[in-house]
Amino acid sequence: MTFQYLLDACLNVLSPANFLMLAAAVLAGLIMGMLPGLSATMAIALLTGLTYNVGDHQTAIIALLGVYVGAISGGCQSAILLNIPGTPASAATALDGFPMARQGNGGLAIFIATTASCLGTILSVIFVLTLTPLLTSFALKFASWEFFFLSIFGILICGTLTARGNALKGWISGICGLLTAQIGLDTVDTFARFSYGNVNMMSGIQLIPVMIGLFGFPEIVKAFKSGSEAKVLQLTSFNILKGFRIVRDNIVGVVRSAFIGVGVGIIPGVGEDVGGWLSYWAMKASGRNTDGFGKGDPRGIVAAETGNNACVGGAIIPVLSLAVPGSAPAAVLMAAFFMHNYRPGPLLMTESPEFLYNVAVYLVFASVLMWLIALGMARVTVRVLTVNKKLLMPVVFLLCVVGAYLINYNLFDVKVMFFFGLIGLAMSYMNVPAAPFILGVVLGSMADSNLRRALRLSDGSFLPLFERPISVAFLIVCVLMILSQTGLLAWLRGKVKRER
Amino acid sequence: MDEKIKDTVFGVVLFALGSYVAAESVLMIGRAANPPLRIRQLSVSPGLFPLVLGLLLVLFSVLLIAGSLKGNEKPLSVFADRLKTSFSAMRAAFGNNDFLSMLIGVVMMFVYCFFVVGNIPFWGGAVGFLVAMMVFLRFAGPAGCSARAANLGVIVLTALVSASLVVFLFEKIFKTVLP
Missing domain, CATH: 1.10.287 (Helix Hairpins)
Incomplete structure (x- = not known):
């Protein structure tokens, strides 16, 4: 059956319309990923609105996965030639990519980065195919308490890992997201919360306008500031043979980075940038002659790009098995899956088992096409880097408005996008991460309904929670995380030591 | 701060x-x-x-x-x-040029989102917004930046082409209805 599903998916993607759509989506993703300020999240969010009316749902899914892979990979070109990562995922690539470009090896750096990106995604697909069914069967043991704690665990870990030093800010961001999800009629009793009699508010706040606002709006507004225009370095020859040799010589690092990337991707809400940084760090820590890192060592590029692209597959695993997104772009992707009549979660392998294989095959095709397009059209696409953002950003804002509107054909969503854009701007100024906020919006309804369902079944008693091993494990991890991040764990340890 | x-x-x-x-x-x-x-x-x-x-x-x-x-x-x-x-x-x-540029830009986007979209046909509103925004950024931009160098003709042409492409893509290709 598995073979049949894989074959069907291949035939699907190879149909002329779908293949063209995939190529166009990958190219669009590459361009959006290259442009600093236009993130992968924003690219998928915009395309979600765009694909809403596409008749064939498979075509829409192909386009969304194509733009995801393209955007995460495209960021490396601006990181290498401009020293400005196109997406946060490519931040670690700039460390060695830009010095290489300054040494006259920009083409080679782009070749290595693109090849590593392609390998990262393909390796992550192996994990998608093997881990998703396992996690799905494990998730079938989940009941209301487990789902509630899974949401809380997701927010806590995402807040901790994205807040860069101050976990409290990440958690606050997550709570604000959870609160946003409480607006509208609740799913258990259809009681109107924070709606103030407004019909639009009663139907709740849609994820896509919030996402476009939080991620797109601040970048558009920041482009209005004056600043010197960055100089794009010249794209030199790819030096393909040398590039392949470098990748082959570092194949162990590629596999290790893929493992790290998938692992990071599976953690709820933690994105591709963390995958890139951790892989870079692991390559540096395990390698010999590491003095060249940060000065143009190709091993740094190999690790960073494999790691961040492996996150693509990693982030999709919890989407498919638990309906919990592994990263911010995966959160939009999940919303898009729901919009196109797929229900990711523990029942996915029962209700539509073919979907997992479709996603895996589409990812492989997208990454191979990405490799071909990124290298084949590099001389054309790098010209995009010279486009002035002050002329580009008003057009991007127009697309944000259209993207927000098309979700429900409702002007209220445009206003929501603007409102959350202002919140995103304030959060960016205050150095508060936006990813936990988005995760909160995604998981808010799940957390609330499962908590109340569990309490209703136990007639208001919390005791059944302690009779379920998985929920107790989640509870212990959550409490430990809070205690360690707030310094209370160290304080308690010190107190115990003093008493002894 | x-x-x-x-x-x-x-x-x-x-x-x-x-x-x-x-x-x-x-x-x-x-x-x-x-x-x-x-x-x-x-x-x-x-x-x-x-x-x-x-x-x-x-x-x-x-x-x-x-x-x-x-x-x-x-x-x-x-x-x-x-x-x-x-x-x-x-x-x-309020005495900082960057802050003022951002503030005016945000106000223009606010006007577009709350008063223009839905009240004026999309194509006309989009062209008007793009021209206004690009002209504003042309004068707000630092000397020497390429946005500043862009003349009014280029701005109007960019706005017309961009708005037309958006309308064509969404209304003709994807058969959606724009506001």
């Missing part, structure tokens, strides 16, 4: 938000206890989760403020000083 001052101000705003959410949730619990729902048990009330979130927000905002004031001998006077500093920083921002 210094990171610690930002944290203090952020904490104050969150404290106000958390208090409001908690108060609103208590009222919600009261409303749910009345007909038609008659949910009198707090643990199953629709106001429970928002109440918990509101209280958590208050708690975390206090921790954030306390963290930002840590190490000061007179935290209360430092707290008051920081609030004053932040107000004066906000006033001073």
